[in-house]
Amino acid sequence: MRALIQRVTDAAVRVDGDVIGEIGKGLLILVCAMEGDDAATSKTLATKISKLRIFADDGGKMNKSLVDVGGAALIVSQFTLAADTSRGNRPGFSTAAKPDVGRTLYAQFVNDVSDLGIQTATGSFGADMAVSLTNDGPVTIWIDVLD
Structure with a gap:
């Protein structure tokens, strides 16, 4: 799986002008299931992202x-990352997972992140979405997980 994460002070996703997901401080995670990915790949990516030390401590590090x-x-699905x-x-985009597999792995990834005790909000798989964010830092990181 492939993800582009951005540390944000706030982020929201809209479909047809309606907010369907929003967060305050945290991460906007754009995620793409790639051909050959499975549930183990999803869990590995969720765990990696949850442990990344990219937020400031009291000393500003x-x-x-x-x-x-x-x-x-x-968490927003984005096949164009492929x-x-x-x-x-x-x-x-031939290296992206087929839509039915991508939808399943996207749902799996959302569950994997949530199971780690992280509050989650989502976009809508396959929808035309408008994503807004305030990138904090800016901090933007690309992650590939290959199983």
């Missing part, structure tokens, strides 16, 4: 995790 600071996660731009000008 990035030394605390999402769990440590009691932050939330807004973009292959190595040839031509039109990205290819």
Whole structure:
């Protein structure tokens, strides 16, 4: 699985103008299931993200995790993270999981993050979404988990 995480002071996702998910302090997690991913891949990614020490401690050093600071996660499916731009000008997405597998793994990932005690909010798989955020830092990190 592949994720792009952004440390945020707030983030929200809208579908047809209506807010369907929002958080305060925490992480916006854009996630893509890749071909060959499974439930174990999802759990590995959720655990890795929950333990990343990217929040400031009392000394201002990035030394605390999402769990440590009691932050939330807004999790949005984004198959375009699988973009292959190595040839031509039109990205290819053939390495992304098929939609039915992607939907299942997205739901699994949301559950895996929630099971770690993290408050979660979500987008809507396959919907045309508008995502807004205030990137804190800015801190933006790309994560690939290969099983």
